[in-house]
Amino acid sequence: MLSPGARAPHFTLTDDAGRPHTLASLTEGASLVLYFYPSDRSPGCAKQACAIRDMHDDLAAAGITVAGVSPQGALSHARFRAKHTLPFILLTDPTKTIIRDYKANGPLGLGVRRTTYIISPSRKIQHAIRADFNIDKHRELLARAIAATSAPPAPA
Numbered sequence: 001m002l003s004p005g006a007r008a009p010h011f012t013l014t015d016d017a018g019r020p021h022t023l024a025s026l027t028e029g030a031s032l033v034l035y036f037y038p039s040d041r042s043p044g045c046a047k048q049a050c051a052i053r054d055m056h057d058d059l060a061a062a063g064i065t066v067a068g069v070s071p072q073g074a075l076s077h078a079r080f081r082a083k084h085t086l087p088f089i090l091l092t093d094p095t096k097t098i099i100r101d102y103k104a105n106g107p108l109g110l111g112v113r114r115t116t117y118i119i120s121p122s123r124k125i126q127h128a129i130r131a132d133f134n135i136d137k138h139r140e141l142l143a144r145a146i147a148a149t150s151a152p153p154a155p156a
Helices: 043-061 074-084 097-101 135-150
Strands: 012-015 020-022 031-036 064-070 089-092 115-119 125-130
Touching (some): 043 074, 115 135
8 A cells, every 4th residue: 555645656547438537637626535446346345435425525525536446347337336326437447557556456466455545636645544344444534534624724
């Protein structure tokens, strides 16, 4: 897993509609929740995506965009988004190049580890968490990110 303070690796990936997205375009003027998940067909992945969906309005109000990444193709992502009414993009990484760059690959390169990064507009990793089975850890990280952007500034 990449450490907070590290520079987030550049990428260009396509979404379920075939539109390209870069790290730069997703962080332009906003922080980014970039989360990696194993499969569009997993109940755990659906639970995680729905938890993020349920927080999406608060994330957007805090100026935070969201993108999910997994190795499945565009059609699989489109079905997953439609089935769970996901308001954020899902990016395809069939070669797992970006999954490896972000250290979200499983042991021996097999599978994808459930990993969430919060990346600043300057493309630095602000926060990172890996919790393969505990979806609540990812939800707690997002709640802290929302609270941090909503908190009034500390008195001088």
